[in-house]
Amino acid sequence: xxxxxxxxxxxxxxxxxxxxxxxxxxxxxxxxxxxxxxxxxxxxxxxxxxxxxxxxxxxxxxxxxxxxxxxxxxxxxxxxxxxxxxxxxxxxxxxxxxxxxxxxxxxxxxxxxxxxxxxxxxxxxxxxxxxxxxxxxxxxxxxxxxxxxxxxxxxxxxxxxxxxxxxxxxxxxxxxxxxxxxxxxxxxxxxxxxxxxxxxxxxxxxxxxxxxxxxxxxxxxxxxxxxxxxxxxxxxxxxxxxxxxxxxxxxxxxxxxxxxxxxxxxxxxxxxxxxxxxxxxx
Numbered sequence: 001x002x003x004x005x006x007x008x009x010x011x012x013x014x015x016x017x018x019x020x021x022x023x024x025x026x027x028x029x030x031x032x033x034x035x036x037x038x039x040x041x042x043x044x045x046x047x048x049x050x051x052x053x054x055x056x057x058x059x060x061x062x063x064x065x066x067x068x069x070x071x072x073x074x075x076x077x078x079x080x081x082x083x084x085x086x087x088x089x090x091x092x093x094x095x096x097x098x099x100x101x102x103x104x105x106x107x108x109x110x111x112x113x114x115x116x117x118x119x120x121x122x123x124x125x126x127x128x129x130x131x132x133x134x135x136x137x138x139x140x141x142x143x144x145x146x147x148x149x150x151x152x153x154x155x156x157x158x159x160x161x162x163x164x165x166x167x168x169x170x171x172x173x174x175x176x177x178x179x180x181x182x183x184x185x186x187x188x189x190x191x192x193x194x195x196x197x198x199x200x201x202x203x204x205x206x207x208x209x210x211x212x213x214x215x216x217x218x219x220x221x222x223x224x225x226x227x228x229x230x231x232x233x234x235x236x237x238x239x240x241x242x243x244x245x246x247x248x249x250x251x252x253x254x255x256x257x258x259x260x261x262x263x264x265x266x267x268x269x270x271x272x273x274x275x276x277x278x279x280x281x282x
Contacts, residue, residue, distance in 0.1 A: 013113035023169055023219035024112045028087040030058035035087045035118055047213050051206050053262040060246040060258045061196055062089060064267050065164045066096050067250050068194035071239065071269060072160040073100035077192055079153050080106045083137050083183075084166030087115055093162065094123070094130050105129045107149045111136045112218070128152075137166060138174060144186045158190035165265075167232065168198050169214075169221035180232050189274035193236060196246060196267035197229045203264055229266055236270025243268035 012018055021043040025036040029044045036044075047054055069080065078101040082093050085108035097104035106129070108119055116134040123130045131148040143149060153159060161183060170176040184193070200207035200223045207223040214220050230243050241248060245260035249267050 013117050016113050021217040022112050022114070023214070023217055024084075024086040024110060024115050026217065027058055027165070028089070030055045031062065031089050033087060033089065035114065043213065043217065047210065050209055053264075054210070056258060057198070057246070057263045057265055059256070060263045061165050061265065061267075062091065063252075063255050064196055064246050064249055065093070065162065065194065066091050067252065068162070068164075068267075068269050069093055069096045069160065070100065071250065072192045072194070073097055073104070075192065075271075076190075077158055077160040078104045079157065080104065080160040080162060081143075081149070081153065082106065082108045082162040082164075083143075084163070084169070085110045085115065085119070085132075087118055094126075097160075103129060105152045105154075107131045107133060107152055109133045109135055109137065109143055138170070138179060140179070140183045140186055155186070156188060158192070159187055161187060161191060161193045163193065163195045163232075164267075165196050165198075167195065167221075168223055169219040171220065171222050177231050177234070181235065184235060184272050185275070187272055189272065191272045192269060193272060194267070194269045195229075195232050196265055197232070198223045198265045199226050199229060200224060201226050201264075202261060207264070226266055233268055233270050235275075236272055238268055238270045 018037040019039050021040045025040040026044050029036045029040055080093050080097055094104065094106040097106060110116065111134065113134060116132050119132040123132065129152060131152050133143055133146045133148045135143050135146065144155070163180065167176050170179065198207065211223045233243055241250070243266055246263050246265050246267050247258040247260055251257060
């Protein structure tokens with residue numbers, strides 16, 4: 001999935017209001033994509049004018065996702081569930097995974113119908129091992145029971161779960177920490193979870209501005225403190241180097257080096273060993 005093969009603008013599937021900015025389409029715009037509407041571009045330009053590092057943050061986040069998938073593959077994971085997948089971008093999960101496991105299975109999940117339409121078109125080459133579920137991330141039980149998932153993922157074997165740049169689209173009253181636990185309880189022991197989340201400690205005022213702007217989108221949420229984000233890793237064995245800024249999680253020499261002062265988001269990868277092995281993340 002690559003922006004170069006994307007049409008100039010997405011169609012409008014039923015149920016989509018193109019006048020309401022979408023988090024998935026905003027993210028696509030930050031990454032230089034074309035799958036967005038005028039309302040998305042207007043909101044994104046307003047945000048970038050005040051917080052220009054958001055575009056840098058989006059690129060750093062994509063790079064973290066790729067590194068996390070590679071680490072999971074090195075640990076034997078060959079099937080992945082990407083929650084809040086967003087629109088097609090360079091180096092999507094299935095392409096990264098198949099460099100290590102040619103028949104790696106991947107299911108993408110997003111609540112935006114535009115994402116589903118574009119993903120289905122671009123994944124048509126291997127529908128037997130790659131699928132798309134249109135669903136709300138707040139309903140993991142429905143996601144795990146969906147035929148698009150059950151046909152492709154073997155839930156008796158470990159899965160790589162990706163909750164990358166998605167949990168900050170949940171407000172506290174939506175119980176995001178409990179939600180992560182509900183996802184974990186659907187996974188077999190030996191599964192891995194990658195999480196990234198914008199943090200409010202480094203630039204509180206800028207974080208507040210971003211959070212307020214997203215109130216007008218289809219996915220309002222909350223930017224959290226690093227301490228709050230670390231709680232998402234409770235019950236996991238956190239891989240080195242722990243829960244750190246995006247730039248500090250296993251950086252590669254062939255990737256840009258981002259300053260945590262500019263890319264104020266943290267991330268980590270944890271292994272789920274089952275309820276009996278629960279431990280608090282460090």
